[in-house]
Amino acid sequence: MKLLDKIFKLNGGIQTETNKKVSTKNPIKSLPIPSELRLSLRQHIGNIAKLKVKVGDQVLKGELIAEADGNISAAIHAPTSGKIKSIEKLLIPHPSGLPDFCVTIVPDKKDQWIKKTPIDWKKIGIEETNKLLLNSGIVGLGGAAFPSHLKIGNNRKNLINTLIVNAAECEPYITCDDMLMKERSKDLIEGIKLVQSLLGAKETIIGIEDNKPESYEIISKLILKESNIHIKIVPTIYPSGYAKSLIFLINGIKISKEKLPPEYGIQMFNVATIIAIYKFIIHGETSLSRIVTITGNVKEPGNYDVLFGTPLDSLIKDAGGQKIKTNTFIMGGPMMGFKLPSIDVSVTKTMNCVISAEPEMIDNKKEPLPCIRCSKCAEACPVSLQPQELYWFSKSDQFEKAQNYNLFDCIECGCCSYVCPSNIPLVQFYRYAKSEIIAESIIKEEADIARDRTDFRILRLEREKKERAQRNAERRAENTNAEKSKLIEEKRAEIKATLERIENNRENE
Amino acid sequence: MLTSILIILFLAIIIGLVLGFSSVKFKVEGNPIIDKIDSILPQTQCGQCNYPGCKPYATAIAKGDADINQCPPGGEKGVRALAELMGVDYKPLNEEHGATKPKSIAFIDEETCIGCTLCIQACPVDAILGATKQMHTIIEKECTGCELCLSPCPVDCIAMEPIEENAENWKWKYPVYSISTIKTKVNH
Numbered sequence: 039m040k041l042l043d044k045i046f047k048l049n050g051g052i053q054t055e056t057n058k059k060v061s062t063k064n065p066i067k068s069l070p071i072p073s074e075l076r077l078s079l080r081q082h083i084g085n086i087a088k089l090k091v092k093v094g095d096q097v098l099k100g101e102l103i104a105e106a107d108g109n110i111s112a113a114i115h116a117p118t119s120g121k122i123k124s125i126e127k128l129l130i131p132h133p134s135g136l137p138d139f140c141v142t143i144v145p146d147k148k149d150q151w152i153k154k155t156p157i158d159w160k161k162i163g164i165e166e167t168n169k170l171l172l173n174s175g176i177v178g179l180g181g182a183a184f185p186s187h188l189k190i191g192n193n194r195k196n197l198i199n200t201l202i203v204n205a206a207e208c209e210p211y212i213t214c215d216d217m218l219m220k221e222r223s224k225d226l227i228e229g230i231k232l233v234q235s236l237l238g239a240k241e242t243i244i245g246i247e248d249n250k251p252e253s254y255e256i257i258s259k260l261i262l263k264e265s266n267i268h269i270k271i272v273p274t275i276y277p278s279g280y281a282k283s284l285i286f287l288i289n290g291i292k293i294s295k296e297k298l299p300p301e302y303g304i305q306m307f308n309v310a311t312i313i314a315i316y317k318f319i320i321h322g323e324t325s326l327s328r329i330v331t332i333t334g335n336v337k338e339p340g341n342y343d344v345l346f347g348t349p350l351d352s353l354i355k356d357a358g359g360q361k362i363k364t365n366t367f368i369m370g371g372p373m374m375g376f377k378l379p380s381i382d383v384s385v386t387k388t389m390n391c392v393i394s395a396e397p398e399m400i401d402n403k404k405e406p407l408p409c410i411r412c413s414k415c416a417e418a419c420p421v422s423l424q425p426q427e428l429y430w431f432s433k434s435d436q437f438e439k440a441q442n443y444n445l446f447d448c449i450e451c452g453c454c455s456y457v458c459p460s461n462i463p464l465v466q467f468y469r470y471a472k473s474e475i476i477a478e479s480i481i482k483e484e485a486d487i488a489r490d491r492t493d494f495r496i497l498r499l500e501r502e503k504k505e506r507a508q509r510n511a512e513r514r515a516e517n518t519n520a521e522k523s524k525l526i527e528e529k530r531a532e533i534k535a536t537l538e539r540i541e542n543n544r545e546n547e
Numbered sequence: 548m549l550t551s552i553l554i555i556l557f558l559a560i561i562i563g564l565v566l567g568f569s570s571v572k573f574k575v576e577g578n579p580i581i582d583k584i585d586s587i588l589p590q591t592q593c594g595q596c597n598y599p600g601c602k603p604y605a606t607a608i609a610k611g612d613a614d615i616n617q618c619p620p621g622g623e624k625g626v627r628a629l630a631e632l633m634g635v636d637y638k639p640l641n642e643e644h645g646a647t648k649p650k651s652i653a654f655i656d657e658e659t660c661i662g663c664t665l666c667i668q669a670c671p672v673d674a675i676l677g678a679t680k681q682m683h684t685i686i687e688k689e690c691t692g693c694e695l696c697l698s699p700c701p702v703d704c705i706a707m708e709p710i711e712e713n714a715e716n717w718k719w720k721y722p723v724y725s726i727s728t729i730k731t732k733v734n735h
Contacts, residue, residue, distance in 0.1 A: 134717035
């Protein structure tokens with residue numbers, strides 16, 4: 039146990055006011071089924087889900103609405119029974135503020151389940167189980183929305199020794215994981231045991247920040263008898279909940295660039311994701327709801343267990359509405375979140391927290407000043423980058439140089455922007471540079487395809503020309519042969535006729 | 548005297564052999580400079596540069612027959628990249644060849660299409676699907692937006708539609724913020 043207690047020191051990171059207490063006073067609330075559920079088809083990393091229903095269809099709770107399109111994708115299910123009202127482009131909670139395909143369901147309020155089929159995973163084997171997980175709709179509920187079947191399936195290539203459960207919840211304001219651990223700890227422990235055996239891992243370590251003593255108490259009591267589940271307290275330093283940071287804090291293993299935790303025998307799941315997997319395999323329930331923290335400038339901050347597709351304004355209303363009208367809402371934490379385009383969006387799998395913005399969050403009086411080269415950002419960077427260099431390169435569109443300085447290792451945690459004494463929105467520059475580079479590489483790929491197709495077309499045209507020429511030549515050759523023999527025949531007939539005439543003449547003489 | 552001649556002769560033979568060997572062994576297929584130019588060009592295959600495609604234009608640039616500023620789809624960025632590669636000065640896009648437009652793709656009005664196959668023959672990347680007297684359609688993914696299918700169409704049923712920004716192709720914008728003015732006292 040001695041070695042297990044050791045915590046490694048994280049490079050960089052910041053300590054800030056966590057603002058978590060306000061939203062943990064009351065237990066998790068749930069709302070009555072809303073009059074309309076609006077499900078975005080883009081709630082996960084990867085391909086947009088493929089629609090399986092049409093307008094007017096009657097669906098049951100848990101019924102498949104859209105299936106995973108390919109391996110890197112996730113399915114979407116009906117969160118309650120009802121009728122499909124429309125399939126159209128509506129606003130989604132996305133930083134772009136652009137509309138995207140959504141399915142609107144009008145619930146019949148019966149909340150009638152489709153037949154649940156628990157999975158006997160030991161009988162059907164891990165590969166079959168994983169195929170079922172592909173259409174379970176389960177994605178990482180920590181906020182990244184990475185399809186979970188990819189993480190379970192990964193163990194075929196790499197041997198997993200350790201399952202790390204991410205209970206750090208490092209971003210300020212967010213408390214949904216904390217509340218989940220307090221209220222659903224038994225399900226969590228059962229889920230951990232299940233995921234551990236699915237992965238074939240020998241041990242589990244739960245990583246939790248030291249600002250959640252109640253959750254720590256509850257869980258450590260429950261795992262007293264479990265010899266292979268441990269819990270480790272990590273210091274409250276943002277971003278300790280970032281996968282690679284947490285692994286380092288717990289195990290002292292530095293996951294190098296371009297490598298993933300499974301290559302080191304480690305797999306990580308968020309607490310909420312573990313419970314979702316448990317519910318799916320043991321109870322046959324697909325991913326239909328999540329816990330959302332509503333906090334900040336609202337009268338009664340708290341956590342809600344809500345169905346996906348629930349309109350956000352019904353949550354805000356239930357939380358007592360905004361104390362001071364700002365009409366601005368941030369989805370995610372204050373560090374990595376983004377401003378919602380409008381309150382007229384609905385809950386998605388990635389919506390872990392919505393902060394109703396305080397007036398001082400909006401009219402940010404701190405205006406950016408020029409960089410004074412203090413290198414505070416480099417000290418704060420948890421992934422050991424040179425934020426100041428990346429800033430220069432991104433600002434001046436020198437994308438190749440930015441990439442050489444490992445721009446894509448940046449996790450956009452916002453530590454650099456937070457410590458910057460000149461208030462430069464550094465992360466915004468990195469996001470800009472990243473999306474420009476990605477767009478350029480897509481254009482390049484398309485150009486390569488176009489080049490291949492043109493080359494092939496030229497080849498095809500040449501081949502066709504040759505074939506046509508050959509056909510023509512053959513036909514001509516045939517024609518000339520036929521004409522010649524005809525001519526010879528004619529001549530012969532003529533000669534024959536002449537000879538006959540001469541013969542006749544002779545006989546006559 | 549003789550030894551020095553022999554040494555030089557010997558060296559010449561050795562070097563000659565090495566050079567001869569490497570010229571066969573490490574022979575470069577194709578013309579690398581043409582390929583480099585071609586990789587900068589956007590592969591729209593539109594022919595606005597007065598050459599029948601991107602490769603012929605690349606060949607002409609390499610030979611010195613064509614200027615680097617004749618490709619509107621490549622835009623200013625393309626001209627800059629070409630200038631850097633060829634070691635010449637940047638010059639603005641030649642307006643004779645047209646202006647840079649946002650990328651769009653062709654769209655066939657399937658109600659009007661008579662199935663004449665003329666657009667299929669014009670498409671430089673075989674991105675139109677159809678057959679004689681059958682309805683034609685564009686394979687969106689393959690269309691480069693070259694507009695070469697527009698003029699052959701006898702019923703004018705092809706229109707260019709710009710690619711709209713959506714949640715998938717959306718990009719983070721360049722951060723714009725006002726810089727605060729610091730008031731300073733000026734002593735006269």
